Amino acid sequence: MQIYLPIAELSVNLFFLVGIGGAVGFLSGLFGVGGGFLLTPLLIFSGVPAPVAVASVTGQVVAASTSGALSHYRRGGIDLHLAMYLILSGILGAFGGVATFSVLRAAGQLDLVIAVGFVVLLGFVGILMLQEAVRALLKSRQGVVVRERLPNQHSWIHGLPWRVRFKKSRLYISVLPVLAIGLFIGFVGSLLGIGGGFVMVPALVYLLRVPGNVVIGTSLAQVVAMMAATTIMHAVQSQSVDILLAFCLMVGGTAGAQFGAAAGQHLRGEQLRGLLALLVLAVAIRFGLSLVLAPDDVFSMAVTSVVR
């Protein structure tokens, strides 16, 4: 059944949209990530114009993260104070990202920057996650108890000024790294159409030493608020949010996420992280190949303005 997308101005199979929404939702439920880093590329590779794909997936990420954020909130798994700092700096970063998005789109370099961004970001994070997961798997197989670094171990980050006390996270740290993380994720997330949960969680754990019981919830709350703001900014700035496209993805995504979360309980943490790392790397490699290999067609076209 074909459905006409009014902003993308093309007709796509409805079951295909709900299907990839569901498949990505399943994976996002399984791994506890938003899934934007999979959906945006899938849409671009299936013919949706890159600006529409990025802007619409931003809306889908809001939906995908909402139910998770709510259930963490009920369980008290969100450090609202910390989330507030991350959200404010994230929205500031998103402003920069959306403005850069428009400039790049006009210059014809948006696709390039999206591809390079995915390769660098996903490649880097994917390799780190894979290393960590493989090390943990090997150790657990040898029967060695993995000794996590203690949350109160100090690093250079704890020597920075403007320290603030985050009660729920039991942290007394400088706001500078917190704001920097928010700013970076806001910028990259709005530019690439990803929530950035898979960058946020490791950053909170390894850089700030946020305890495990509030990491996921705080990250999700930040993703919801920041992506909501980004959706509105994309709608105003580039008018490329396709609400129908986003809705089809949301329906598939929210349903798929529930099954994914259930399936995730049968797998161990290290195995999950290893699989996620492979997935992230696969996407990075796919984008890398599209940059390095000779394209099928060196010519491309784009509409710069509509004259009616």
Add this chain to the structure above:
Amino acid sequence: MSRLLALLLIVLFSAVPAGAAARLVSGVSNDTIQITSSFDGERLTFFGTIAPEAGSGQRYVEGPFDVVIVVLGPTQDRVAREKTHNFGIWLNTEQVEFKRFPSYFHVLSSRRLLEIADINLLNQNFILPEAHAMVPNIAGFMKTLVFGRELIRLMSEQGLFGVQENGVRFHSDTFYSAQLTLPSSAPPGPYIAQTYVFQNGEIIARKSEGFAVRKIAFERFLAQSATQYPLLYGIACVILALFTGWLGGVLFRR
């Protein structure tokens, strides 16, 4: 004043040659094509008959005739870009912008175009696709030529440009019909169908019809909201997302 005179002279001397006074009576099956949520392209039928000029006293017209129908979509500014290999990666380095380029262009004809008329006459009337790219461009002649040809190729691959040299069928000496399937990627806006009647390589009659491709109902509402009230539209998207996410959590909570 002299320009006006020149124009008058052109009009007088380019008037249809005597003996070939004909007019075209034509129509198109749809005057609006409505884009609904299930829009998947639409088929159009053009038809017409060639009749003697009104008041000429002729009883019938003598063929054979050739008919060419040019369907033009709304114009857009479009760029063609070329990727080159730099520092190990492929990136867009050169681009040429084509102002007011047709978003849709299809030619239907009863015979091979170059057999119907001289290439210059076809180009003057923008009947060949290349004519649309070969308008003066600040990029310079050679670049316009190369990028224009590539742009037309890309448009053709997407089904937005095309030439069907057997698209017009004559059912009698003077009555013809032609069918065109407008793809779902055809952009909304005003369309013009220009019909030319050729005889012995000259245009002896022409007529243009307009039709519109329009989003209707819900699709129209969404597209208009997105451009006219972008802030409200964005907020609506967010509320929809929050609600869907919340509902998903409630429905599936075990």
